[in-house]
Amino acid sequence: MEKWLEQVEPLTFKGQIAVPYTWWAGETGSLFLMGLRDKETIMGCRCNSCGTVYVPPRRTCAQCFTDTGEWVQLSNEGTVQSYTVVRFSHPLQPVEVPFAYAMIQLDGADVSLVHLIKKDLDKLEKGVRVRACFKEKSERKGHILDIDGFEII
Amino acid sequence: MDNIAIVGVAQTKYAKRKKDKTCADLVFDVTRAAMEDAGLTLGDVDNVVTVSNDFIDGRTISSMAVGDAAGAHDKNISTVEGDGTFGALYGAMRTLGGFGTTLVVTHAKGSEGDVRFITNGMFDPIYQRLLGLESISSSALQARMYMDRYGLTEEDFARVSVKNHANGKNNPFAHLQLDVTVDDVMNSEKLADPLKKLDCSPVSDGAAAIIIANESHVKKAKTKPVWVRGMAHCSDAYLLGDRDLAVPQSLAAASKKAYTMAGISDPLKSIDLVELYDAFSYMEPMWLEGMGFCEAGKGARLLDQGVTAMSGGLPVNPSGGVLSSHAMLVAGLARIIESVLQLRGEAGQRQVENAKTALAHGINGACGQAHCVWILGNQK
Numbered sequence: 001m002e003k004w005l006e007q008v009e010p011l012t013f014k015g016q017i018a019v020p021y022t023w024w025a026g027e028t029g030s031l032f033l034m035g036l037r038d039k040e041t042i043m044g045c046r047c048n049s050c051g052t053v054y055v056p057p058r059r060t061c062a063q064c065f066t067d068t069g070e071w072v073q074l075s076n077e078g079t080v081q082s083y084t085v086v087r088f089s090h091p092l093q094p095v096e097v098p099f100a101y102a103m104i105q106l107d108g109a110d111v112s113l114v115h116l117i118k119k120d121l122d123k124l125e126k127g128v129r130v131r132a133c134f135k136e137k138s139e140r141k142g143h144i145l146d147i148d149g150f151e152i153i
Numbered sequence: 154m155d156n157i158a159i160v161g162v163a164q165t166k167y168a169k170r171k172k173d174k175t176c177a178d179l180v181f182d183v184t185r186a187a188m189e190d191a192g193l194t195l196g197d198v199d200n201v202v203t204v205s206n207d208f209i210d211g212r213t214i215s216s217m218a219v220g221d222a223a224g225a226h227d228k229n230i231s232t233v234e235g236d237g238t239f240g241a242l243y244g245a246m247r248t249l250g251g252f253g254t255t256l257v258v259t260h261a262k263g264s265e266g267d268v269r270f271i272t273n274g275m276f277d278p279i280y281q282r283l284l285g286l287e288s289i290s291s292s293a294l295q296a297r298m299y300m301d302r303y304g305l306t307e308e309d310f311a312r313v314s315v316k317n318h319a320n321g322k323n324n325p326f327a328h329l330q331l332d333v334t335v336d337d338v339m340n341s342e343k344l345a346d347p348l349k350k351l352d353c354s355p356v357s358d359g360a361a362a363i364i365i366a367n368e369s370h371v372k373k374a375k376t377k378p379v380w381v382r383g384m385a386h387c388s389d390a391y392l393l394g395d396r397d398l399a400v401p402q403s404l405a406a407a408s409k410k411a412y413t414m415a416g417i418s419d420p421l422k423s424i425d426l427v428e429l430y431d432a433f434s435y436m437e438p439m440w441l442e443g444m445g446f447c448e449a450g451k452g453a454r455l456l457d458q459g460v461t462a463m464s465g466g467l468p469v470n471p472s473g474g475v476l477s478s479h480a481m482l483v484a485g486l487a488r489i490i491e492s493v494l495q496l497r498g499e500a501g502q503r504q505v506e507n508a509k510t511a512l513a514h515g516i517n518g519a520c521g522q523a524h525c526v527w528i529l530g531n532q533k
Contacts, residue, residue: 010172015211015266023278033279054395056280062390082301082398084293084345090269093285101290101345103298103394112394114281114294126301144280 025142028059031071036146040134044109046070052110075107076132077153083117083124094145100124104150116149129153156533157248158371158378161191161364162490167328167357167478170264176210177222179260179360184223187256187362192375198364199252200229204240204259204482208271223258223362236430237361237486238515238525242384244365253370260360261480268356268481275519277392286393288432288519289353293345295398295520296435300347302399303450307347310434311338312456314351314476317431320463321473323502326487328357328478338434352434354479361486363493379493382510382530383415388523396520404443404514404524411512412445415528420512421446421467424528426495426505428488429514431474436521437461440514441469443524463505471495471503485515489527496531 025033028045032055035043044053047061048069054061061068083102086093093099100121103112115132117124130150140146163186165171165179174182180203188194201223205215212218216232223230229252233240237259244257263271272288299305315335321327333351341351364374371378387410389403390396408420417423427444431437438452446467447455455461461469470476472491475484492511494500510530517523 005173017211021278025279029279056392062395082294082298084290084297084348086290086293086345087343088289088345090285090287092269092273092287094283101284101286101294103294103398111392114284114286114394116284126297144283 028057032057033142037140037142042074042076042106044072044074046072053108054111055106055109055113072108074109078104078106078130080126080128080130081105081112085121104130115147118149120152123152155249156368156380157245158366158380159363159493160366160371160374160376160378161187162493163187163190164326164361164487164490165359166326167359167480171358176260176262177219180219180258181222183360183362184258187364191364195224197254197373198224198256199254200247201225202231202233202240202244202255202257204233204237206234206482208274209261209266209481211266235517236515237482239386239517241363241486241489242386242525245381245384248365248367254364254366256362256364258362259483259486261482262358263356263481264358289348290345291393291519292433293348296347299399299435299439305453308335309453310352311335313434313437314338317470317474317476320471321477324472327473328355348433354432354475357478357480359480359483361483361490363489377497379496380530380533383411383528385410386523386525398520401439401443401521404440407524407526408444411526411528424510424512425508426471427469427512428472428491430485430516431470431476432479437469468505471505488513488515492529496529
């Protein structure tokens with residue numbers, strides 16, 4: 001480094017990029033999100049070929065590279081497969097720390113859904129049973145956070 | 154496969170905040186240094202691959218901004234958006250595809266953005282990004298699953314951090330050169346259980362470049378060629394919940410392909426050192442399992458038995474690894490460069506004695522969704 005640079009604060013310029021996007025949730029995503037909003041139900045989909053039940057649902061089974069076909073209503077309860085208690089704060093986070101992220105295998109699904117757990121963090125361990133808590137109907141808007149979080153049963 | 158070799162390498166010192174250099178400055182420096190290392194001039198470079206990421210650089214089509222600094226004026230230039238090992242693999246393919254020499258250059262100034270926001274952008278915007286997931290919290294989910302599966306402890310991971318930070322002290326390019334104990338790691342700031350600050354890599358700025366030459370062009374360079382004996386990459390599912398996070402299956406698939414290409418049947422016997430992408434301490438034992446150096450769940454035992462120490466049979470991350478320096482995207486190319494220096498016998502205080510064959514590794518995506526494996530040798 002040139003010596004004179006050590007003596008001064010660097011000239012920096014603040015970024016101005018804030019690009020608005022609007023992501024279409026798609027036919028499959030919309031049905032899933034509307035199920036959360038309108039019925040407090042979590043829908044998955046089953047691959048016609050291998051039988052894997054996916055949640056979030058998707059149009060394609062990557063393993064079989066075929067269209068998934070059938071919609072499946074999953075239980076609002078499931079089992080924690082992994083979790084982490086987050087202790088650093090960042091504006092990204094939708095809730096105050098400490099809170100947990102958990103990978104939850106809902107009853108009837110073959111894959112895990114990642115979501116939040118806000119209470120009883122000291123009781124978290126692999127295998128604990130949890131249930132989805134939905135926001136009040138008036139607050140739901142067809143959003144993954146219409147599930148307010150999962151609570152330990 | 155035709156024979157290709159790496160004939161020139163260069164990297165910057167990795168640092169927290171390189172306030173004296175712009176991204177283009179960093180690219181220019183390592184491009185010139187790699188050519189100087191190889192004893193080649195810009196006229197000898199047939200095409201250029203830049204590796205960058207728009208989110209990290211804060212501009213769209215960020216690669217276009219460093220072409221001049223990469224010496225690509227009037228040359229064939231293309232871009233890989235991902236880890237440097239993947240860019241190098243593409244560069245190798247260009248070289249196999251008829252170009253005499255290819256320069257691959259990668260840069261990152263993580264200090265100029267916010268890595269949490271940037272890594273949050275890895276996740277799908279409908280189901281996962283809005284939860285606030287980013288690199289540390291998603292990796293913590295993986296670390297926990299791995300621990301639970303095989304009965305590992307946080308201390309098992311802390312020992313990796315201790316080893317690699319100690320190795321970093323022998324590497325003049327390393328960002329962190331730390332004396333840490335298991336207690337230091339265990340008592341460092343809790344970020345997302347089970348990960349603590351000293352289980353996590355730093356955010357570093359830096360750049361790196363390599364020159365790959367077709368066999369017909371290798372003699373133009375003054376360096377000892379380091380031959381590419383095998384390379385492969387494979388990818389797993391995108392959504393975290395679809396994957397068995399405790400089993401790096403795409404790494405196992407990529408390793409197998411790379412070993413087959415290199416004619417290796419027993420990697421532990423055939424490979425003299427590994428430079429792998431340990432963005433978090435738990436990754437080292439996990440990736441060693443994926444690479445087939447031991448059975449699933451036994452990666453931590455390799456460390457406990459001293460196998461992965463500098464004095465062991467398979468030194469892992471003699472450079473200090475990514476835990477010591479983490480310039481995103483650059484870190485994978487740095488693994489290749491460190492392997493090249495080892496195989497040329499030019500690794501200074503971090504030199505592994507009599508190194509003939511090395512494995513260099515990079516990852517892309519959350520929790521190692523994709524893995525790239527290189528087998529390099531000082532013999533063809």
